[in-house]
Ligand SMILES: NC(=O)c1ccc[n+]([C@@H]2O[C@H](COP(=O)([O-])OP(=O)(O)OC[C@H]3O[C@@H](n4cnc5c(N)ncnc54)[C@H](OP(=O)(O)O)[C@@H]3O)[C@@H](O)[C@H]2O)c1
């Protein structure tokens with residue numbers, strides 16, 4: 375009998391706290407990452423934070439080059455431009471200072487060039503801050519334009535999460551992070567289902583970490599709803615745990631189930647019909663309520679959690695027309711047909727989707 379070889383890649387340093395940014399020179403030196411830094415940030419708020427980092431690193435003898443990610447959404451072109459810059463500058467390490475867009479571009483470009491990547495999240499909106507995975511839309515865009523082999527990212531070598539910086543991000547982004555986290559309950563149930571039905575490989579360790587991440591925010595709801603640094607610490611800790619669960623599994627399986635497929639499905643519909651989709655984590659949270667109902671687990675508990683921390687629980691609060699919620703539900707199973715979830719192989723009919731969404735009061 376032979377067993378599959380498993381490869382797991384983890385961050386070497388996780389630094390979280392009110393003054394975490396100041397530890398960046400120490401982390402880079404301790405990990406022997408060289409002296410040429412490519413700093414990647416957004417164009418507005420995160421640029422100011424990146425400017426502070428620029429000064430800090432320059433004062434400590436590093437040669438720093440700055441790159442700005444302006445477009446929204448990001449595409450393969452942003453990644454290509456950064457990769458070009460990395461090559462030209464001969465940078466030894468990439469530092470992503472920003473929200474999800476910056477993180478995605480920095481993570482993927484560094485993977486292409488096999489350079490270490492340090493994640494410096496400025497918001498806590500999803501678990502991409504710690505995972506070896508980039509967002510669904512960017513993956514799709516890169517696969518279509520360059521080939522699927524270019525979608526492979528790697529886990530950050532270090533995560534430096536400054537909670538006083540993250541506390542300045544919007545409450546919405548924190549609520550989105552919580553929606554992403556509570557949805558791990560569904561992802562793990564879907565994974566167990568696939569193990570039972572198809573004998574899919576299942577890691578108890580990865581699943582336990584993902585569930586623990588969901589539990590941290592569930593039990594911390596009273597702290598999170600108040601906001602501030604304590605809330606941010608709770609959510610960031612859980613997001614890092616969820617990111618690491620994906621490193622253990624070697625895929626997003628423990629962190630992404632039918633609720634993520636529903637969110638991806640909404641994102642695709644928004645591209646097709648030109649409406650604005652909501653934040654990833656918020657869509658996942660609403661998806662989790664509906665998928666919990668399908669799994670016959672306590673969907674009201676998930677909804678109550680979302681209400682408590684101020685996240686949307688229905689189409690109106692998401693700002694999405696109910697017809698797209700139903701449409702997304704009927705198409706979600708086609709997004710990753712190889713990933714069995716509670717939506718099954720055939721998915722939901724329109725009537726089943728309408729019933730599910732109305733029984734859970736989403737529409
Ligand atoms: N990798 C994954 O697994 C994963 C999962 C889900 C979503 N995503 C991707 O992540 C993106 C969404 O992430 P996001 O919600 O963080 O949005 P974002 O578009 O990266 O950031 C939203 C806005 O918040 C600002 N901001 C960030 N930190 C701030 C702070 N501390 N104070 C004030 N403003 C701050 C940003 O400033 P700037 O203008 O300076 O950037 C930007 O204007 C999407 O592109 C999505 O596809 C990735």
Ligand SMILES: [Zn+2]
Pocket residue numbers: 500501554629630634654658
């Ligand atoms: Zn997610």
